[in-house]
Amino acid sequence: MRFNRMLLSTTLVVVALVIQVTVLARLHLPGAVPDLMLLTVLALALVYGHVGGALIGFGAGLLADLAPPADHAAGRYALVLCLVGYLAGLMKPDSGQLRSATGPMAVVVAGAIGSTLLYAGVGALVGDTAAAQVGLGSLLFTATLYDLLLAPFVVPAIMALARRAENDPLADSGGGKTSDVSTGWLSAGTGLRIGSQRGSGLRMKSAKARVARAGRIKGVKRL
Structure with missing residues (x-):
């Protein structure tokens, strides 16, 4: 026991x-x-x-x-x-x-x-x-x-x-550790989502940069 x-x-x-x-x-x-x-x-x-x-x-x-x-x-x-x-x-x-x-x-x-x-x-x-x-x-x-x-x-x-x-508190702390593990998994999933959002943000910034660069090129040609 x-x-x-x-x-x-x-x-x-x-x-x-x-x-x-x-x-x-x-x-x-x-x-x-x-x-x-x-x-x-x-x-x-x-x-x-x-x-x-x-x-x-x-x-x-x-x-x-x-x-x-x-x-x-x-x-x-x-x-x-x-x-x-x-x-x-x-x-x-x-x-x-x-x-x-x-x-x-x-x-x-x-x-x-x-x-x-x-x-x-x-x-x-x-x-x-x-x-x-x-x-x-x-x-x-x-x-x-x-x-x-x-x-x-x-x-x-x-x-x-x-x-x-x-x-008892020992059992509760053990349960807390289990919930922390599950929270960690959730956090990892959130991190992946944030990473994907960052990746899409970077792609959007690169696209805007290309558009701005193209605009500058067109402006040069107009001159």
């Missing part, structure tokens, strides 16, 4: 993690916790594609695994967000523009359900039965509900920032 993508993704993930740990986790809502990290990964994956989504998801998940007060095995959430980011990136439209909010909201629902199931499944493999004690059905419902309520305030803003980062 390019430097601007890495910088923007890292900044957004860190901010999302700080808000997740300091604010959302302290709300003590029933069931699951609103997953701002998941929404950030989904939004970036819809702009950057499946490769970028997988890389961002892995980095975000690993950061969440290592950040206190994490109480699960390191790498567990990294695996979940890596898979979710990859699958969400496959939903990126070819044109890069989403025509309606239905697609992102469907991705959010699928991401919330998929990440919860994957997290509970990986936890069952390593002996973590917290999801079974709370109730998987309750976790799925509350996770989907909270993420859907939070998504309209997060996903469009992150996608807009990511698209704006794609049109």
Whole structure:
């Protein structure tokens, strides 16, 4: 990924993690916790594609695994967000523009359900039965509900920032160079036209000189 993508993704993930740990986790809502990290990964994956989504998801998940007060095995959430980011990136439209909010909201629902199931499944493999004690059905419902309520305030803003980062000044300067090249071609064409006009002007001057010379000759003969 390019430097601007890495910088923007890292900044957004860190901010999302700080808000997740300091604010959302302290709300003590029933069931699951609103997953701002998941929404950030989904939004970036819809702009950057499946490769970028997988890389961002892995980095975000690993950061969440290592950040206190994490109480699960390191790498567990990294695996979940890596898979979710990859699958969400496959939903990126070819044109890069989403025509309606239905697609992102469907991705959010699928991401919330998929990440919860994957997290509970990986936890069952390593002996973590917290999801079974709370109730998987309750976790799925509350996770989907909270993420859907939070998504309209997060996903469009992150996608807009990511698209704006794609049109960075470096890219604009590159485009400026392209336009300068085309302008150069236009200037070259204008130069050719000016050259032809100069040539015709020279021919007209030589014709006038011949006419004037002929007039002088005729005048001499009249004398």
